[in-house]
Amino acid sequence: xxxxxxSLRSRIFLYMIxxxxxxxxxxxxxxxxxxxxxxxxxxxxxxxxxxxQILSSMDYVLRETTYERTPERLSLIFKDKIYEIANNxxxxxxxxxxxxxxxxxxxxxxxxxxxxxxxxxxxxxxxxLSVNKRYLEKNEVIGGDYQSSYILFSDYNANPLGILHVxxxxxxxxxxxxxxxxxxxxxxxxxxxxxxAISFAYFVSQYITRSLKTISDKMNETRLEKRNKKIxxxxxxxxxxxxxxxxxxxxxxxxxxxxxxxxxxxxxxxxEMAKQVAHEIKNPLTPMRxxxxxxxxxxxxxxxxxxxxxxxxxxTLIQQIDTMSSxxxxxxxxxxxxAQKSEQLNVVKxxxxxxxxxxxxxxxxxPESSEIIATFDRTQLxxxxxxxxxxxxxxxxxxxxxxxxxxxxxxxxNVILTVEDNGNGVSDENKSKIFEPKFTTKSSGxxxxxxxxxxxxxxxxxxxxxxxxxxxxxxxxxxFPK
Numbered sequence: 001x002x003x004x005x006x007s008l009r010s011r012i013f014l015y016m017i018x019x020x021x022x023x024x025x026x027x028x029x030x031x032x033x034x035x036x037x038x039x040x041x042x043x044x045x046x047x048x049x050x051x052x053q054i055l056s057s058m059d060y061v062l063r064e065t066t067y068e069r070t071p072e073r074l075s076l077i078f079k080d081k082i083y084e085i086a087n088n089x090x091x092x093x094x095x096x097x098x099x100x101x102x103x104x105x106x107x108x109x110x111x112x113x114x115x116x117x118x119x120x121x122x123x124x125x126x127x128x129l130s131v132n133k134r135y136l137e138k139n140e141v142i143g144g145d146y147q148s149s150y151i152l153f154s155d156y157n158a159n160p161l162g163i164l165h166v167x168x169x170x171x172x173x174x175x176x177x178x179x180x181x182x183x184x185x186x187x188x189x190x191x192x193x194x195x196x197a198i199s200f201a202y203f204v205s206q207y208i209t210r211s212l213k214t215i216s217d218k219m220n221e222t223r224l225e226k227r228n229k230k231i232x233x234x235x236x237x238x239x240x241x242x243x244x245x246x247x248x249x250x251x252x253x254x255x256x257x258x259x260x261x262x263x264x265x266x267x268x269x270x271x272e273m274a275k276q277v278a279h280e281i282k283n284p285l286t287p288m289r290x291x292x293x294x295x296x297x298x299x300x301x302x303x304x305x306x307x308x309x310x311x312x313x314x315x316t317l318i319q320q321i322d323t324m325s326s327x328x329x330x331x332x333x334x335x336x337x338x339a340q341k342s343e344q345l346n347v348v349k350x351x352x353x354x355x356x357x358x359x360x361x362x363x364x365x366x367p368e369s370s371e372i373i374a375t376f377d378r379t380q381l382x383x384x385x386x387x388x389x390x391x392x393x394x395x396x397x398x399x400x401x402x403x404x405x406x407x408x409x410x411x412x413x414n415v416i417l418t419v420e421d422n423g424n425g426v427s428d429e430n431k432s433k434i435f436e437p438k439f440t441t442k443s444s445g446x447x448x449x450x451x452x453x454x455x456x457x458x459x460x461x462x463x464x465x466x467x468x469x470x471x472x473x474x475x476x477x478x479x480f481p482k
Contacts, residue, residue: 354385368409395423
């Protein structure tokens with residue numbers, strides 16, 4: 001998922017857009033909630049107001065009537081008055097007796113409706129249990145909420161007379177149209193705000209991350225081996241300024257550390273090299289000393305075999321002197337940087353020439369084609385090939401059937417040279433040391449061969465790598481530009 005991670009600029013951009021979108025949704029939700037609550041309060045207050053008006057009118061009729069104020073006389077008391085009250089208040093209502101039987105309705109047709117003539121036991125039960133003797137029943141129908149209000153009314157002596165039924169239909173069609181129109185306008189406003197937010201977020205995120213991008217680029221360019229430039233950013237925030245200050249301080253410390261490290265590494269390298277050279281020189285000096293001491297003790301001018309002994313003694317000294325000479329040459333070659341030459345070579349022919357000096361018949365050469373042209377120094381290329389092949393030969397134990405494969409081919413604009421063997425391979429602990437000067441796993445030599453090859457290849461802007469499996473073999477890969 002690392003490749004899918006968003007940049008800081010993208011995160012700032014998305015978070016700002018998300019903030020506007022979330023704010024829009026929350027405001028729309030709060031608007032809808034507020035509208036619903038206001039609608040409920042409006043219908044509740046309106047219904048209660050109608051109930052009070054009807055009860056007030058009914059109370060006036062009860063006070064002025066000449067009939068006896070009993071539940072049995074309700075139909076006579078409100079015979080014509082119920083229509084008058086309904087017309088004055090512009091509201092329909094029904095009157096039931098205490099048993100829930102319809103007594104009178106402001107709509108005459110309901111009196112003939114057998115279904116509406118009696119209240120259900122549930123309504124009567126809820127009404128009797130109610131503290132304020134009022135029960136509100138809600139039924140959802142198409143177009144809104146239908147409510148029925150049931151109130152137990154009494155005479156002026158507080159004697160129960162009957163039940164007032166006020167049907168109420170919540171018509172929100174007008175308010176809903178207004179709400180839809182408001183939401184549409186709000187949607188246009190927030191769409192415009194989102195466009196503004198996108199533009200604003202783009203420039204703000206670009207401004208915020210510009211300083212960080214400068215710091216990131218400088219940090220990517222930071223190298224231990226070269227002089228690094230400090231960062232100068234004008235008008236940066238406090239946080240970015242602190243980061244820049246830390247980076248510049250780090251550059252100063254890095255330069256000081258690089259100088260100290262380079263000096264220390266040079267001194268350590270030459271110190272180690274001097275130890276190695278001294279050690280290698282001491283190796284032939286010991287047999288030379290022993291040979292001289294032995295010759296001194298056994299020397300007899302009258303010995304008839306004196307000439308043969310002098311010859312053997314001389315050969316021993318010459319052999320040890322040659323060893324010392326080869327050590328000096330190896331050290332000299334490693335210390336001397338190869339001179340770059342712009343020489344157009346057929347790499348295939350040069351590799352073939354380098355392999356001709358080896359008499360081993362198990363060395364196989366596989367070129368991609370008969371001609372691969374590149375710019376390199378002929379002598380140095382031969383040195384690279386011979387050293388790699390020589391190492392491959394020495395890496396194969398006597399218990400194995402030796403096999404060495406040398407390949408040359410092109411890869412884009414580079415020339416690739418590989419040397420593969422089936423030797424002992426390189427152990428995991430030695431892989432990190434393979435190109436170090438003076439490192440060797442052989443009983444003789446100074447361990448400068450691979451270090452020298454690496455030095456040559458890197459001089460020509462190339463590189464050398466290897467892959468090795470212990471007890472199976474090693475493949476060295478040399479790559480350099482054409």
